[in-house]
Each structure stands twice: as structure tokens, then as C-alpha cells.
Amino acid sequence: MTEGKPFSQACENNKQVILEKLSAVFINPGTVLEIGTGTGQHAVHFAGSLPHLKWQPSDHPRNYQLCKPWLAEANLPNISSPLPLDVSADSWQIPPINGVFSANTAHIMSWHEVEAMFRGVAAHLTKGDAFCLYGPFNYGGRFTSASNQQFDASLRQQNPVMGIRDMDDLKRIASENGLALESDFDMPANNRLLVWRKV
Template sequence: MTDKPFSPAAERNREPILAVLREHFAARRRVLEIGSGTGQHAVHFAAALPHLQWQTSDLPANHAGIRAWLEAAALPNALPPLALDVRMAPWPARGFDAAFSANTLHILGWAEVEAMFRGLDAALDADAVLAIYGPFKRGGLHTSDSNAAFDAALRAQAAHMGVRDLEAVDALAAGIGLRRVAEVAMPANNLCLVWRRG
């Protein structure tokens, strides 16, 4: 594969997300990225945070694009993608003290979001930190007109997709021992949410 896939959104949001990760992943060592997509975030964050071992993962159909970004960057701390379907075993065994995911929860069906947190329960260490970026509803209501329009477009595309309730995701996190420690407003009415275990 010669051409790398490119996401304009990943290019736009990488610096605001990096600012959050610099703070909350400062004492972390091994990060599992769920849904690495194009691979752009992985190479940007691994380059900026060389103390981290950044483990990419996604469905096999996306691996060629991720590998293209990783090979071009040639970073020793950005690892080739694991084949990971959140609904299915095997998940990586415990040994990650951090996890990150961007723009995935509104693409997954709710049952898949629940499965993702079950998998994280097995993969994350006792003191792990989880950071998730994307749009969220609050109290069942959209936080902006643009998010409401985005949600409607998602649901028109596929009934299982949609912007998730922050409180519902918080409950899933709490169910695996994660306590929310940060909520950072991001551009384009998104949030970066951070939870910690222990």
C-alpha cells in the first residue's frame, strides 16, 4: 500500500487530544488504542510521547492503512495493529496501564460499547487510565445543534449508531472500577473524558 489513508478530523483534533494525554498519560507505560482507524493518531501521539509503548488495534480491514502510517513514521514505540473486534475474544491480556479511543462509541452499537468495556476490564491494570474522545449527550440531551444533526445523520446511515449519553458511558466505566477524573471540552463540541482505576 503506497497511499496512506487520511482523516481530516484526526488531523484537526490531534493537538487538543495530545494536550490531555500529556497530562493524564505522563506516568503511563503501555497504551492500548482501540479503533486506530487510519493510524494518524497513533504515530502523532507515539512521536510526541516517546515514553509510551503505543499498541494499535482495529478490525483487520483497517490494518493496511495503519501499517502504512507506522512504516512511514518508523517509531520504535508504535506497534503493529492487533486484530481486535470489541465484540469477540480474545482481547489482549492484562498488562496495559492506559487505553485510548477516539470517535468510536458513536459508530459502535450500544451492545458493542458494553462489550468494549468488558474487554477493557480484562486488558487494563489495576491503576490504569482510560481516555475517550468524541461527542456525547448529557442527561439524554444533545449539547449543540451540530451534535444533534450529526446524531441524526448517523442514525439515518445505520440504526445502531448514535451519539452516546455521557452518564451511560460513565456507568459502564464505573462497572469495571473506573472513576472519571477529567472532562475536557474539545473543538467542534466534542469531549475528552478520562477515567482512572484504583
């Protein structure tokens, strides 16, 4: 690890299994917006492995430059400069996109922000485009594991607006915004990869 470069062990652990799914979803050339780029490890791994895509990193205005050391070191031609993106903004200042990827964001956003993310994603995708959302999710109000229940409790202790989201709620807001669940993949460490399509 280069000194001064931010690092996420979770990204290292899950980047390859996520890539295997993304490579089957984002088949056609186009631009994929990453919401919540964080350290940039995912961006570098995915863009390096999927050269037919242009990867557009973004993150909250106070965090969006965190990924720059990773992007600079990789120096890949198909990664754009990171953009500041507040999902709650009335309009997103982003280029035209053909897909969206976001990892481990829904549980650290407030529910209002999750709703805003789905609205914004749907507004910028066209029919058939995909939104891939990775993270832990609940089903029918139930946790899928004891570790997820403990994780949820720790999140809510940090900030009561955070927490693992339930699939029933996500399906509802997706449907309201013209997004349909195409796939729900079981991933390591009690996570899922949800693939929503614009209908």
C-alpha cells in the first residue's frame, strides 16, 4: 500500500466477486456512475478489468477527493475525474450515463437520501440500463444473520438515521421510480448484489 493512500479491507475482500457480477451486467460500452467511490479501490479494479466502460467516480462533496491517490497511481484512461455528488440535490451535475454502481451506501445514508438516490438514478438512466447496489439488506423485516443485526445496531448507535434497509421498502421506492429488480445475488459476508433495471 502506497503511503498516504486510503485503504479499505472490505473493498479488497469483495472487489473480485463483485466484478464477476458486474462483467455480466455491464456488457455494452458506456459510462457507469459510481455513487460513493470512497477510497477508489473498486473504481480502479473495475475500470481496469472492464476497459469497454468509462468509469465515473463520485462521492459526497466532503469525500469525493478521497479516491484521488488510487486513481492517480492507476492512471487508467477510462476513469474520469471524481465528481462531488450529494444524492439529495435537486439536480445531479453529472455527464450522461448508461449504468450505476454503488457499494455499501444505503445503510450509511438516511432513508431520505436512499429515496433520493433511487430518484436520481432513475432520472439519469434510460430503459434497459442497470443500477447495481451492493451491501447488506433485510427481508420481510428480518436480518439475514446475527452479524448483520449487530452491524445494524452499531450503525444506529453512531447515527439513528443509518441502518440496514429492507427489501420491501427498496422495491417500493424502486417501483415508484420505474426500476424493477432483475437479480438478487448472494454475496460473501452476508451481503447481496441487487440489479435494478430501468423499465
